[in-house]
Amino acid sequence: MNRNLLVQSQGNLIAELAARFSGKLLLRREIPLDEKLFQRLVNQSYFTPTLSIKRNKFHYICERCGNRKRRLFANIPCNSCKKDHLYCRKCIDMGRVMECEPLYYWTGHEPKWKKYKSPCSWTGTLTPEQKRAANRIVQAVKNDERELLVWAVTGAGKTEMLFPAISHLLALGKRICIATPRTDVVRELIPRMKQAFIHVPIQGLYSGSPDMEGTAQFIIATTHQLLRYQSAFDLIIIDEIDAFPFHSDPSLAFAVHRAKKSASTSIYLTATPRKKQRVRMYSKKLPHIFVPIRFHRTPLPVPRLKMCFQLKKNVKRSLPPPAFIHWLKTRSNPERQILLFVPTILLAQKMDQKLGELLVKEKMIRREGLLETVHAADQDREEKIQLFRSQNIQILITTTILERGVTFPSVDVAVIDAGHTVFDEAALVQIAGRAGRSPSDPTGEVIFFHDGKTEAMEHAIEAIVSMNKRGGFR
């Protein structure tokens, strides 16, 4: 009797631990269990240690972040072994990985995730184009296809297209992750997903998020957070695959690849595939589906170019070009809010005050508080974006952090110094895609102020025009 209870309680303990640790790859420090219990679990091979830094013939590999650059490894005298050891400097902000400390992963049985009969509580309907894409995604998931790229124009309703596939997997009791390089995108996705799947526990992980555990069945995370996972998910959806830093940092692709189970599907979502993906698509190595039309069936706003000869001079004095003020006054719909993109944080900060004063003088806005600035280093970024969304701010100056993934109902978009190198083709297409997103105001103006056309601008406009053409607009 007593023994039965003991066995039962141990079973419960193991099940609980499985839910907490399965699919993760952690340092001993990150496993909050006391030493005695932990040792027992290792001996009974519930946890399995694995080398944290591998030495190859020509390079070292950090098994957590996939770093192979020699300069990002360094030696440290280890206090417990009295020897010099390698450690990885690339992922040091997540806790130091040292050669003598193994990484642990769970090798007990897998936790039983709940099966939901009809998890999706979203009541809207998909447009025929969305439905076509959604069916293709479900098919890919059912057939265990490795990869599928969904190329949908900005504002096509990508998130909704995912619902059928997610519901399908949740009904089978599988684990799902939506990963994206941008924190703002995660913050925007969490409430939408929670609304669409009311009964499913969803956790959002990003640096500074309230939930840090990451033990739910359905996880929305920045790609950085996936560095702590290993073969955890039955479906990984990467939103905005072409965004910084995902396309430039190989360790993130490494993390995402490792976080999914070997036989499962990855779905990539993007509006502006990079050359790498386009080459693979056109050579038929990467299956894809194209959604050429927005869900409210109006064409994408095509950017206008405006040449400003004195732009550099104006920017130096951190003022917008006079043409910008002129455009403000002659907009077709002065009710719309304005999203103003600038190339650098410094310019954004400086322009904040000067433009505020100028616009109050010109009587374009009532008080300076109606103009705000956000950038990556801004602490109140979330709040300000929320204020802009609720229309408490008229004009928002921003750097490229708001170029993608965020939706504002009715805005006009302006870019100052569009010739700057941060505005590449993808960025410009995405920026143009911020306008006219809601069905109640499906158009919007997009204007690029520049002092010399760049290839990026031309390609961006070409891309938008050709997407409109493929969507059936002339």
Next chain:
Amino acid sequence: MYCVWCDGLCIPEMNWENLWSMGRTKTLCNQCENALKVIEGNRCKKCSCQLKEKQYICSDCMQWEQRFKQDPLKFNYSIFNYNERMQDMVTRWKYRGDYHLSCAFEQIFIETFKNTFAFLSKKVCVISIPLSSERILERGFNQAKVLADYLIPKREEFITRVYSEKQSKKTRKERLATKNPFFLTKKVNKPVILVDDIYTTGRTLRHAAELLLENGCPAVYAYTLIRS
């Protein structure tokens, strides 16, 4: 060469002066180097903090003078201000344990030492502020020891420390009221330069200085990387 902080490319400047030595190896790129602010202008002759007017010592040091009849520290010399970038660097270096980052401070630490303590005779010894054994297990290395090892009179070990709460987690008042955590292991009869990473209130350094003075050390100086 790559910057140890931002991993950006940094190319050492080449001119006639350093043509044959091929330029010094740089550890930080220009941008990161400029983000760190060296203490310049008028500084407190006691604790190295930045002073605006033509004062000689700051109010904090006056209080120390009042508290002890004679301040156990002769003076403290620090190199950097504790600005935002420095805070970030210290977090990664000390708390996250990025040992390699200390090489960013090596050159300036050695040079300033030579300029500041040249007046002392060669019979001086360098002592780093020790960590308790618990803390060293947690962190893996002692940042003060790393800094002291760069200096020319070889670092010697005379004091040890018992475990206490982290200084950085306490308020100023609590810090000033802490007990002396240090113990002497050997007697010293030479002047001593104490090396630490940060001088905040000066409590820790003065604890060590008191202990040394009580046991027959003629004079105690302090040399720290940062004055916060």
